[in-house]
Amino acid sequence: MNIQVTINGASRTWSIEPHELLLDTLRRYGYLSVKKGCDSGSCGVCTVLINDKPVNSCSIFAAKVDGSNIVTVEGVQAEAEKIGAYMVDEGVDQCGFCSPGFVLTVLGLQKELKNPTEDDILHYLSGNLCRCTGYVGQARAIHKYLKESK
Amino acid sequence: MKKDLKQVNSSIPKIDGMGLVKGKPAYTQDLIPSNILIVKTLKSPHAFAKVLNVNYEEALKVEGIEAIFSWKDVPQTIITRAGQGFPEPSPYDRYILNEYVRHVGDEVAIVAGETEEAVEEALKLIKVDYEVLEAVLDLETAVGHSSIIHPEKEAFSMFPIGFDANKNIAAAYEMHVGDVDDVIAKSEVKVEGTYFTQAQAQVPLEPHNCFTYVDFHGRLNVITSTQTPVHIRRIMGRALSMPLKKIRVFKPRVGGGFGGKQMLHGELFCAMVTLKTGKAAKMIYTRKEVFESTCCRHAMRFNLRVASDKEGYIKAIDMDVLSDTGAYGEHALTVLMVAGSKTLPLYNKVEAVRFNGVVCYTNHTPAGAYRGYGALQANFALESLLDELAEKLGISTVELHKKNMISEGESSPIFKIMGEGSEGVDMNVESCKLDYCLDRSIELIGWENKYPRKEIAPNKVRGVGLAIAMQGSGIAHIDMGSAILKLNDDGFFNLLMGATDIGTGSDTILAQVAAEAIGISASDIVVYSSDTDLTPFDTGAYASSTTYVTGNAVRKAGLNMRKLLIETVAKKFKVTPEEVTFENGVFTTEKESITLKEFSTRLYYNEGLDQKQLVASDSYVGEQSPPPFMVGVAEVEVDTETGFFTILDYAAVVDCGTTLNPNLAKIQVEGGLMQGIGMAVYEDVVYTSSGRMLTNNLMTYKIPTREDVKKLTVEFADSYDPSGPYGAKSVGEIGIDTPPAAIANAIYNAVGVRIKTLPITPEKVLMALKLKEK
Numbered sequence: 001m002n003i004q005v006t007i008n009g010a011s012r013t014w015s016i017e018p019h020e021l022l023l024d025t026l027r028r029y030g031y032l033s034v035k036k037g038c039d040s041g042s043c044g045v046c047t048v049l050i051n052d053k054p055v056n057s058c059s060i061f062a063a064k065v066d067g068s069n070i071v072t073v074e075g076v077q078a079e080a081e082k083i084g085a086y087m088v089d090e091g092v093d094q095c096g097f098c099s100p101g102f103v104l105t106v107l108g109l110q111k112e113l114k115n116p117t118e119d120d121i122l123h124y125l126s127g128n129l130c131r132c133t134g135y136v137g138q139a140r141a142i143h144k145y146l147k148e149s150k
Numbered sequence: 151m152k153k154d155l156k157q158v159n160s161s162i163p164k165i166d167g168m169g170l171v172k173g174k175p176a177y178t179q180d181l182i183p184s185n186i187l188i189v190k191t192l193k194s195p196h197a198f199a200k201v202l203n204v205n206y207e208e209a210l211k212v213e214g215i216e217a218i219f220s221w222k223d224v225p226q227t228i229i230t231r232a233g234q235g236f237p238e239p240s241p242y243d244r245y246i247l248n249e250y251v252r253h254v255g256d257e258v259a260i261v262a263g264e265t266e267e268a269v270e271e272a273l274k275l276i277k278v279d280y281e282v283l284e285a286v287l288d289l290e291t292a293v294g295h296s297s298i299i300h301p302e303k304e305a306f307s308m309f310p311i312g313f314d315a316n317k318n319i320a321a322a323y324e325m326h327v328g329d330v331d332d333v334i335a336k337s338e339v340k341v342e343g344t345y346f347t348q349a350q351a352q353v354p355l356e357p358h359n360c361f362t363y364v365d366f367h368g369r370l371n372v373i374t375s376t377q378t379p380v381h382i383r384r385i386m387g388r389a390l391s392m393p394l395k396k397i398r399v400f401k402p403r404v405g406g407g408f409g410g411k412q413m414l415h416g417e418l419f420c421a422m423v424t425l426k427t428g429k430a431a432k433m434i435y436t437r438k439e440v441f442e443s444t445c446c447r448h449a450m451r452f453n454l455r456v457a458s459d460k461e462g463y464i465k466a467i468d469m470d471v472l473s474d475t476g477a478y479g480e481h482a483l484t485v486l487m488v489a490g491s492k493t494l495p496l497y498n499k500v501e502a503v504r505f506n507g508v509v510c511y512t513n514h515t516p517a518g519a520y521r522g523y524g525a526l527q528a529n530f531a532l533e534s535l536l537d538e539l540a541e542k543l544g545i546s547t548v549e550l551h552k553k554n555m556i557s558e559g560e561s562s563p564i565f566k567i568m569g570e571g572s573e574g575v576d577m578n579v580e581s582c583k584l585d586y587c588l589d590r591s592i593e594l595i596g597w598e599n600k601y602p603r604k605e606i607a608p609n610k611v612r613g614v615g616l617a618i619a620m621q622g623s624g625i626a627h628i629d630m631g632s633a634i635l636k637l638n639d640d641g642f643f644n645l646l647m648g649a650t651d652i653g654t655g656s657d658t659i660l661a662q663v664a665a666e667a668i669g670i671s672a673s674d675i676v677v678y679s680s681d682t683d684l685t686p687f688d689t690g691a692y693a694s695s696t697t698y699v700t701g702n703a704v705r706k707a708g709l710n711m712r713k714l715l716i717e718t719v720a721k722k723f724k725v726t727p728e729e730v731t732f733e734n735g736v737f738t739t740e741k742e743s744i745t746l747k748e749f750s751t752r753l754y755y756n757e758g759l760d761q762k763q764l765v766a767s768d769s770y771v772g773e774q775s776p777p778p779f780m781v782g783v784a785e786v787e788v789d790t791e792t793g794f795f796t797i798l799d800y801a802a803v804v805d806c807g808t809t810l811n812p813n814l815a816k817i818q819v820e821g822g823l824m825q826g827i828g829m830a831v832y833e834d835v836v837y838t839s840s841g842r843m844l845t846n847n848l849m850t851y852k853i854p855t856r857e858d859v860k861k862l863t864v865e866f867a868d869s870y871d872p873s874g875p876y877g878a879k880s881v882g883e884i885g886i887d888t889p890p891a892a893i894a895n896a897i898y899n900a901v902g903v904r905i906k907t908l909p910i911t912p913e914k915v916l917m918a919l920k921l922k923e924k
Contacts, residue, residue, distance in 0.1 A: 032180040033173020036354045038437045039345070042848035045355055073173035084171035088163035089812030094821065095653020096170025097355045103171060126857045129848070131353055131406050132653055134820030135856040149701030 003066040007031070008075025016062040022048070022059040026072065032116070033073040033100040037129075044128035047101030048072050054101075054108035056127070070106075073100040079107055086141040094132035102128045106142060110149075119144070152808055157666040158659070158876045161813035165677060166403065172275040176403040178375045179434060182361050187431040189217055189416070189423050192259040193443065194251035197513035197841025199304050201249050201278060204259055209275035211547070214268035216733065217427050218259045218276070220249035224422055229305045229389045232480035232518070233378040233416040235628050235689055237308035239571025241320055241479040243300050246389055246418045251280075252299055253513050254475035254842045255442030262423040262431055281765030285513040285841045289449060289474040292318045292853035294511035299477065299511040309570070311483045318511040321478030323487055327563050328453045328502030330455075333466040341539045345531035346907040347890070349372050349474070349835035350447040350828070351845075352520050353853050356405020357440045362420040365398075368520075370421060372399045375409045377650050378690035378924050379680050383528065389418055390425065394733045403682035407652035408825070409519030412692045413480055415444050441846040445518030446835050448485045448509070449474040450532035462543045464497050464536075464554045469528065471507035478518035481523065482509040484571045488524030491574060493532050495562035496620055497554050497776070503564070513780040513841050519692055521825060522886035525621060528910060530830075533617035533891030537898065546601065551588060551618055565774075570693065575626040577774035579599045581879065583867035584618060585859030588780040594615065594801035594863050595783040602899035609791045612798070613900025616783040619887035622775035623880040624695030631687040631700030632769035633665060633707040637715070639754045641735070641747035642674045648688025653815040654882060656696045662810055667708020668715070669732055670746070686767065694880030697810060699772050701875035706768035714766050719749060722760070742899035776871045778806040778879045782823070784896040793916025795897060797827060798860050802886060805867040808877035812866070815881045819864045822885020828854045829888040831910050839881040 003014050016025050023046045026034045034057055037146035041059035048057045049071035073080050080103045087093045102125070103145075109116065109124045116124065121142065130138060153160060168175060179757040204220035232240040247257055263269040270438055284297040300315040307313040311670055312322025334340060360374035370392065376382055379399040387394045404411065416433035423431040434442070440838065453470040471489050475482040490505035540550040559578060566576040592598070595614055603613045613652045634646040645664050651657040657677040679685055688700055712732065719737045720727040722744075731738050735746045744752075754761060782802045788795040800823055809815035831850045838842045845851035864885075868876035898904045903918035 002812075026178075032175040035177075035180070035356070036434070037357065038307055038848045040437065040849050042845045043355055077172055080172045081168065084168050087171055089168040089813075091161065091164060091655070091811070091817045093164050093171050094169030094655070094817060095356065095404060096167070096407040097177065097352070097653070099171040100173035115643055119488045122857050126855045127854060129355065129855060131408070131825070131853060132821045133817050135826035135854075135859055136820055137817050139856065 001063065003063060005065055006069045008071055018063055020062045021058055022060045022062045022065055025062040026057060031072045031074055035097055037102065045098050045101045047104045047128065048106055049104050052108065052111050056106040071104065073103055075104065078108060083145055086145040090137045090141040092133045092137040092141055098128060098130045152870060152877060154668060155876055156747055157672050158662045158810045159808055159812065160662065161811055162658065162662065162672055164655045164814060165661060172402065177356060177405055178359050178361065178373055178402050181373060181402055182432050183430060185429065185720050186361060187262045187264065187423055187429050188266055188269050189260060189420050189431045189433040190273060191257040191419055192261065192273050194254060194256045194258050196251060196280055196282050197254050198283040198299065199280040199289065200283060201250050201251060201258060203279040203449045204280055205277040206259065208420055209272035210592065212272045212275065213266050215261065215266035215272045216264065216286065216429065217423055218272065218505040219247065220247065220258065221249050225389065225391060227389050227391065229385055230480060231385060233381040233412040233414060234251065236384060238383040239311055239483045240481060241303045241305060241307045241311065241313045244478050246422060252516050255515060256477060257443065257917055260422055262427065263772045268613040270478055286318060287837065289451060289472060289510065289512060292512050293508060297678040299513060313616045318355065319508055320475045320511050321486060322507065322869045323483065324506045325567050327503040327650065330466050330468045330502040334455060334457040334468065337465045338460045339539065339542055340455065340457045341535055341542055342455040343535050343538065343906060345452040345534060347450045347527040347530055348521060349517065349910050350833045351408030351441055351835055351851055352408055353404030353917045354408055357435040357437060358411060358415045358444055359434040360416050360420055361430065361432035362424040362862065364424055370397045370424065372397065372421060373418055374401060374417050375404045375411055376401050377407045377652050377692055379650060379682050380412055380648060380687060381690060382417055382881040383682050386417060386421060390421060399682045401650055407691065408521045408633060409523065409692065410444060411517040411652065413445055428775040437848060440677065442515055444845050445516050445520050447520040447523065448517035450527045452528065454531050454535050456535055456539055458543065460537060462545050462550050462553050464500050466500055466502040467494060468498060468504045469494065473507060474512050474514060474517060475509050476512055476514040479511065480516055480518045485524040487568055487570055489528035489924050490570035491564055491570065492525035492621055493528040495564045496556055496618060497559055498556045498562035500553060514837060515843060521822065522883045526826065526890065527886050529617060529619050529887045532889035532905065534894050534904065537615065537895040547616060548588065548592060555584050555618060556582060570625045573653040575774055580776060580873060581805065581869045581871040582779055583805040583869045584779045584781065586867045587779060587805055590865060591781040591783045591801045591803040595785055595799055600785060609789055611790060611900045612785060612787045613896045614783060614785045615892050615895025615899050616781060617646040617888040617891035617895065618781045619884060620777040620779050621694050621880060621884040622777055623698035624772045624775055625693050626772040626775040629689045629693060629695045630769055630771045631688045631703040632767065633700065633704040634686050634708050634765060634767040635711045637750055637764040639751040641750045642676060645675050645677045647679045647687045647700060648685045649690040649696050650688065652691050654818060655811065656691065659697065659814060660700060660811040663701050663704045664686035664708045666876060667705045668712045670735065673839060676743035694883045697878050698874055699770055701878060703768055703770035705875040706770060707766050710768055712766055718764060774873060776873055777878045778804065778881060778884045780804040780884050780888065780893045784889065784892040786893060786896040786900055788897060788900045788915065790919060792902055793912040793919060794917060795912060796860065797893065799863065800889065801863040803865045803867060803883065804881065805869045806881040806884065807871040807874045807879035809866050810876065810878050815866065816864050819885035820862050821885065823862055823889060824854050824859065826886040826889030828892045829908060834909050842917045
């Protein structure tokens, strides 16, 4: 079957299997920033933005996003570089496997939450697991980023 | 010494960081070519069974299926998949596939096909007849059990490791100094306890994956997410009876390893398909497969006795260990030995010390390498019991530690007796700032006002607790690293290393070391690592070796390059090398000067018969393994009505010598602490009574999230190890060691219950509180 999506600003028709998960479709079409980590919607490395909201692409059928606006890190390179600058400055870009999904959730947070508290930020980002950093360095980076990008 | 450093001890950004944040294709999965066979394996549903027959006739008929193999179709060469140096200290007890399956998730058959759907369909159609055998699922009854997990007569060990398959013993070890029983009997104060540490899963966010193809030279190429490329090549050569020259192993970026990618996993299955079909093949593990079919931490039981005099000087330590290696004996002996060798030397003034351990086979998922292995488990037992000793003595744990812990310039007989799989190496501890680490970490947590407890509400009590730890820096006399530096025109260098960056930033810090040695900027070094065809030998990323072992090799290669550059310039200007200085990218003699950029370009294009390639290399084997040290202090708040507790703060002060890149070192420690906290309070590999893993996904196996941590405070002691590259020791593992004991001690100080079985859950705390009330 075919679906029509806007992916990173471009209009595309994708041929998909009815049972195909969005994560697999995205990787098949070359959006390799979207990672496969846990198969159960638990780790967040497959996060993409669907109509501005962060979603685990492993937990949604591709058929479901027909007509949607999808953003992967390939489509927000400038924003990723900006957030990334704060991350590399703290050394929290470790293995990097969770980074693209994390960056997209941060962008979702900025859109969705105005003046978030520290707890709001942690809660919003909590679906993006990281096994390398211990999280507190990521928190340092993101607080700085959010403060300075106001 | 440190103040002169320009490139190291500086927090430059990780060289691959921005590319990875921006999602550039970099990991094994991102590099897989299209039109490649998909490989999956059929797994055993039984914890222990003999495979009587595998019928895959129907499965082969599925459209798109290319090949199916059972144990009868693959070479029956016995191997160990541990991924260690050679000869390995792990028993040879594994085959690519075997007629016995020894845990739920053990592989029975390999299926390769053109589509996921075809392979899944074929897996369902394979009919296997099993003779189900009695499984051994209890650590404490495994030794001497009537069910023998490795009945195959081919199993053996390369040298004596205590391997005794008929008793389900994978390895055993015993050592003692002095007469422990006698010293304990005569001592004034005695404590003892039994402690259990659970199996913990490594959970790198990138699942294990690889792909293989035969290139136009007829060579097998293995692209894999691994920590040990050269060991992969060697073990595959043995398993497949191939000369090593026919195999190339390349490691792309790795999405975390933590020890879980030291062993071989999918590589042999994929290679079997490629070699038999001639076609490229890929294997990507599901999370369930990562949990059930790779490896985890060795679960352990400790029987521990400690004795001291009335003043609190420790006289004897007696540590008895029983370890669960699961279905295969990978890392059985080494993890066991590290339990002693990375804890006992902390208390080097004892009169007698004994270590005795047995590692048994069970029908659990095999245990393997995992950050802090052995040390973490023993640390929980020893540092918990020392807390009890302090209480019994009526002194603070701080005083007890200060009286007994090892100091700079001292040694321990354990260093010589216990290595990692073999005898160790005698050494004096040239750098040890434990005193500072202890003072500073309790200052950071505010110990003076908080120890032992503070009631902040009728049912809320806060407490603080601490633990100290040590690790090593590579395996002395065994681990070898090397580096090649190549000068290019335009004045930049390639740094070629076998060292295996698994997300730790080792490529970055080693570029800093090379730059420091040559006298250039790290930005002029292009790193290429972990390709067995192009990069020199390195044992790989394990045993906290890269910073120290490869770091020293890189430093030596860098100094060689600097010498070579100066000699070549001297020859060009017809002066002696002593008359040439090299600073800020410029060579200067009394009369002339030339930039590195211009010199290198001329050297390759414009020097006539003097044109030549400049290459420098060197290697390093640790003469010793200088331990990094740390102190970790936890503050917890316990709800006495529910047993629920929160870790409010965790302060850690680390002595890892010079921090080559302070930011990256800090994140190594913070990340280690969080995995240690996971081990302490959240994570647990749980099986059903029939041996099926219940915690085989991230919904049932809980690793910490960012909401689980309130505060981590990490600092470093000002320290310099003379044997390290620019004073550095390792930092990769040490961070994980202290949380279980420090948190257990903090909970005890808060509410008076001691949890001796990890993980420490609110249920266990509440249960203990109820029992205490009775």
